[in-house]
Amino acid sequence: MTGTTLKPDVQVQGPAWDLSDEYPAVTAGEVDADLQALDDLLDRIAAINPRLSAHGETLETLAVADAGDTISSACEVFTLAEQSNRLLGNLSVFASCLLSVDAEDDEAQVLQGRLLGYRKRVAELLQPSQQFLDRASDAVVDAYLDNPTVSASAFSVRHDRQRRHERLTLAEENLIAGLSQDAIHAWGRLYTQLSGTLNCEVMVGNEVQILGIAQASGLMQKPDQRLRHAAWQGINAAWETHQETCAAAINAIAGWRLETVDKRSARQAVHFLDAPLHVNKIRRATLDTLLAVCEASAPVARRAALAMARAGGREKLGPWDLRAPAPQFSSSGEAMPFDEALRLIAEAYAQVHPEMGDFVNMVAERRWIEGTVTHRKRPGAYCTRFPKSRNPRVYMTYTGSSSDVITLAHELGHAFHSWVMRDLPECQRSYGMSLAETASTFGETTVRDALLTRAPDAASRFDIMWEEMAALPTFMLNIPARFSFEKTFYERRAERPLRPNELKEMMAQAWNEWYADSMSEPDPMFWASKLHFYISGLSFYNFPYLFGYLFSTGVYLKRDDFEGDFYSSYVALLRDTGRMTAEQLASEHLQVSLDKPAFWEETIASLESRVARFEAVVAEITEG
Ligand SMILES: [Zn+2]
Numbered sequence: 001m002t003g004t005t006l007k008p009d010v011q012v013q014g015p016a017w018d019l020s021d022e023y024p025a026v027t028a029g030e031v032d033a034d035l036q037a038l039d040d041l042l043d044r045i046a047a048i049n050p051r052l053s054a055h056g057e058t059l060e061t062l063a064v065a066d067a068g069d070t071i072s073s074a075c076e077v078f079t080l081a082e083q084s085n086r087l088l089g090n091l092s093v094f095a096s097c098l099l100s101v102d103a104e105d106d107e108a109q110v111l112q113g114r115l116l117g118y119r120k121r122v123a124e125l126l127q128p129s130q131q132f133l134d135r136a137s138d139a140v141v142d143a144y145l146d147n148p149t150v151s152a153s154a155f156s157v158r159h160d161r162q163r164r165h166e167r168l169t170l171a172e173e174n175l176i177a178g179l180s181q182d183a184i185h186a187w188g189r190l191y192t193q194l195s196g197t198l199n200c201e202v203m204v205g206n207e208v209q210i211l212g213i214a215q216a217s218g219l220m221q222k223p224d225q226r227l228r229h230a231a232w233q234g235i236n237a238a239w240e241t242h243q244e245t246c247a248a249a250i251n252a253i254a255g256w257r258l259e260t261v262d263k264r265s266a267r268q269a270v271h272f273l274d275a276p277l278h279v280n281k282i283r284r285a286t287l288d289t290l291l292a293v294c295e296a297s298a299p300v301a302r303r304a305a306l307a308m309a310r311a312g313g314r315e316k317l318g319p320w321d322l323r324a325p326a327p328q329f330s331s332s333g334e335a336m337p338f339d340e341a342l343r344l345i346a347e348a349y350a351q352v353h354p355e356m357g358d359f360v361n362m363v364a365e366r367r368w369i370e371g372t373v374t375h376r377k378r379p380g381a382y383c384t385r386f387p388k389s390r391n392p393r394v395y396m397t398y399t400g401s402s403s404d405v406i407t408l409a410h411e412l413g414h415a416f417h418s419w420v421m422r423d424l425p426e427c428q429r430s431y432g433m434s435l436a437e438t439a440s441t442f443g444e445t446t447v448r449d450a451l452l453t454r455a456p457d458a459a460s461r462f463d464i465m466w467e468e469m470a471a472l473p474t475f476m477l478n479i480p481a482r483f484s485f486e487k488t489f490y491e492r493r494a495e496r497p498l499r500p501n502e503l504k505e506m507m508a509q510a511w512n513e514w515y516a517d518s519m520s521e522p523d524p525m526f527w528a529s530k531l532h533f534y535i536s537g538l539s540f541y542n543f544p545y546l547f548g549y550l551f552s553t554g555v556y557l558k559r560d561d562f563e564g565d566f567y568s569s570y571v572a573l574l575r576d577t578g579r580m581t582a583e584q585l586a587s588e589h590l591q592v593s594l595d596k597p598a599f600w601e602e603t604i605a606s607l608e609s610r611v612a613r614f615e616a617v618v619a620e621i622t623e624g
Contacts, residue, residue, distance in 0.1 A: 012335040014371015014398030014408075015364075016101075022386050023094055026107040026276055031094075034087050038118060043085045045125045047075050052128040057170060059135040067140045070132065071147070077129045078150045081122075083167075084428050088118055089387040097384065100395050102376045133157055134167065153427040155579040166188065166264040176260065183312050184256040187249040188536030194245060195531065200238035203230040213238065221323045232523075239528040243500040246528040250489075251497035257493055257539055269462065272490050276277065276540040279583040280434040280547070285595040287543060291483070293600040294476055294546065298606045301476035302518035304469045307611070307618045309518075319511075319523035322474065326466035329621045330459035335400025338371060345409050348450035349416075349443065351558065353567035359416055363394065368415070371398030371408070381407045383414035383440075390422040402451060406444055413443025420571050421578065431577035433544040434551065439453035439574055441552035453496070458620040469614050472607065475549040477514045482542040485510040503527045551582065551594075554603040558590050 023030050053074040055062050062070065092115050098108035133141065141161065145154045167173065198213050204227065211219075211234070219231035231622050239246065261270045277284055309317045312327050334537060336344075342364050351359025363369060368391065381396035392415040398404050417439035448464060455461045485507050492498060498506075504524035511522030532541045555573070559566050573589035586592050592599040 012337055012398070012400035013373040014338040014396070015367065015369060016372050017097075017370035017393055018367035019094065019097055020391070021391075022389060026095070026098060026105070026111055030054060031111065034091055035114070035118075038084055038087045038091075041080050041087070042118075042121055042125055045077055045080050045084070048076055049125065049128045052077060052132060059132060060137065062136060062140055064139050064143050065120065067136070067143065070136075071140070072205075074129050074132050074144055075147050075149050077126070078153065081126055081129070084122055084534065085426065086387045088115065088122060091115055092119075093384050093386050097370075097395070100378045100382075101370060101372075101374075103378055104376065118197065129453065133160065134164065134297055135170075145230065152261060152425040156427055156430075159278075159281065159581075163274065165268045166270055166274075167557075168264065171541070172263075180256070184253055185536045187252045188534050189255075191246070191249050191531070191534035194242060198238050198242065200234040202234035207535070214592045220320055221325060223325055223327070225314075225321070225324070228320040228324060229318060232318070235529060236523075236525040239525050241529060243525075247498065247500045247503060250503070250527065251493065253534065253536055254490055254493045254539075255497065273487075273540065276538065276543070279538070280432045280544045282434055282544075282547060282593065283581070283583060286583060289595050289597055290547060290550065290600055291480060291543075293597050293604065294480055294550075296606040297601070297608075298477060298480075298514060298516070300604055300611055302470040303608075304472040304611045305477070305518040307471060307514070307615045308466075308473075310622060311618045313622075316518060316520040317473075318520045319526075322470075322478065326463055330457070330461060336402075336405055337400065338398055341398070341400070341405045341408060344405065344450060345412060345447050348409070348447045349412075351450075352446060352570075355567070356416065359419060360412055363392070363412065363415060366391075367410075368392060369394045369396075371396055373397055373399060381411050383411045383418065385415075385418045386424065390418075392418045402460075403467060405451065406464075406467070407447055409447035410440045410444040413440035416443065417574050417577070420574050424575065424578070428579045434547045434582055435577045437548045438552045438555055438577065441549070441574075442570075444557050445553070445556045458617050462614075462617050462621055465610075465614050465617065469608065471549065472611065473515075473518070475546050476604075477518070479542050481510040481514040482526075482530065482532070483540065483546075484513065486540055486542065489527075520526045547582070550600060550603050551586075553607065554592075554599055555590065557603060557606050 025031075051069060055070060091111065095108045095112040098105050099112065102108075131274070133144075134478075136144070138161075141157065145151055145157060168176070168573050177618055188483050195213050199210050200213060200216050201208050202216050203209075204219075213235060216231045216235050220228045222228060257272060261272050261274075264270045271284075273284065273287070277287060281387065305317050309315060309321070312321070312324070342360065346357045346360040349360050363439060370393065377397055379397070381394075383392055385392040385396050394408070394411040394415055396404070396411060398408065445468075448468060451464050452461055455464055488506055488510070489498065489503070492502075492506075504527070507527045508522040508524040511519065511524075511526070515522070535541055555570070559570075562569055573585055576585055576588065580588065583594050586594045590599075594600075
């Protein structure tokens with residue numbers, strides 16, 4: 001089949017994956033053997049820990065000359081911990097793979113339950129070595145990192161230690177951690193509880209239905225604009241009846257963070273953005289530049305939103321349209337068989353470099369993709385990897401739509417990222433959210449462009465471009481609006497808690513600032529309806545999305561700047577994602593400075609040409 005519009009088709013599905021080279025079955029002796037080996041490793045860590053904790057409160061003043069035994073104990077624990085995590089990770093991935101395909105797999109449930117206990121034990125057993133790495137002096141930690149068995153962890157150890165000036169005494173830290181469970185985290189749990197049990201009234205057709213929030217929120221992905229609007233109204237009305245509760249929660253969560261930031265500022269002023277920036281390995285100057293460029297380029301994203309609205313026969317989008325599916329312009333269409341999708345992806349990947357095409361074929365041949373259609377499967381798509389064999393797996397439900405083809409390309413991008421890192425030590429493999437989508441966006445864009453070149457008409461091109469265009473207002477308007485709101489909120493919360501009306505006003509203002517004339521009205525209750533503001537473990541869970549989106553798009557665009565040698569730079573960049581900051585990575589492998597506007601401006605300029613192409617397609621199908 002060559003490029004008719006792709007539609008889901010029940011006849012089409014992907015293959016089942018093969019997990020048997022990891023474990024023959026969840027009840028197999030190999031699973032018990034790994035659990036036994038894990039027990040042994042953890043017992044050994046427990047036996048070493050007393051030596052590691054011997055200096056307790058005096059770790060800070062421990063001299064290198066007296067640290068020999070502590071250092072060698074820490075090195076032993078590091079090695080044992082890597083081995084334990086490999087086994088624990090392997091068993092966890094196995095259990096969750098089985099549960100994705102069949103959520104009611106009792107034996108996999110039992111295994112997952114057992115692993116919970118192991119995870120808790122590992123976390124407790126690693127406390128003393130964590131204390132050592134946090135609290136010992138630079139000289140002692142340098143002496144520790146000189147040891148060849150641990151030297152690979154130097155980047156992550158030194159990065160974690162950058163916020164040492166924030167540390168309180170051990171007793172104070174323990175007190176804060178202990179109290180946080182029934183304070184900041186309790187407010188987060190209250191919100192989750194509320195959003196899980198809250199009902200709302202939605203006009204569906206001619207009748208009012210009582211729906212849960214998640215159910216109603218699902219309606220906002222339906223093609224019917226009136227239904228989406230009704231769902232949005234129902235959800236917001238429900239949140240309004242609980243606005244005092246939500247305001248109490250969001251004020252308490254921010255208040256707790258501001259209070260701890262204040263207590264941690266004795267040695268050096270701490271800002272509420274320090275923690276989220278540090279976790280994402282981005283500097284403040286980079287974030288400021290990124291946001292400034294984004295603000296200046298907001299009209300580009302607004303044009304995408306306006307073209308999407310026109311395609312739906314309206315002048316502007318409403319807040320209920322943000323996750324709307326593409327309006328349908330073509331009636332005929334066939335699903336793309338899985339093998340054909342795979343061939344297309346392999347060919348598109350191979351145009352970047354033959355090794356990338358070979359990788360896609362290898363993944364298929366070794367049966368690492370789960371794409372069947374069954375009613376017991378969990379929704380969604382992901383890529384994971386088994387730490388023992390280091391082999392990836394891709395999970396999705398493949399029905400042959402163009403969005404499935406793009407999802408497959410996206411997840412294979414993640415798999416490729418994992419594959420090029422396979423020989424690296426575990427401690428160099430974990431990268432933050434800001435870099436996690438680099439290879440997936442790359443894979444996705446490569447394949448979307450390949451799909452576009454073979455699309456026979458404007459209607460098919462429109463289908464393929466829809467999600468790419470929807471990303472612009474999401475990442476470049478909605479995410480910055482969330483950031484603006486949260487930052488202003490923290491600044492004002494430092495004075496006093498804010499009333500629900502003030503929160504609504506601030507949110508409406510942030511929406512108006514960013515969306516301007518591209519949105520029919522703001523979403524004032526967004527501060528209550530958006531879960532991300534209530535995640536007690538993480539603040540500012542917004543800017544990493546924007547960074548990741550533009551960074552990965554920028555990497556894709558660099559493809560043309562490198563002439564023949566892009567591939568080796570690309571692989572080198574992916575391999576360093578777990579051992580460099582975002583700024584180091586960009587300067588080392590792309591020769592760009594992320595705290596200067598040029599990289600971001602060029603990236604957005606190229607997005608603008610894609611918006612212009614989309615506008616032309618919309619004009620063609622709506623006028624034609
Ligand atoms: Zn992804």
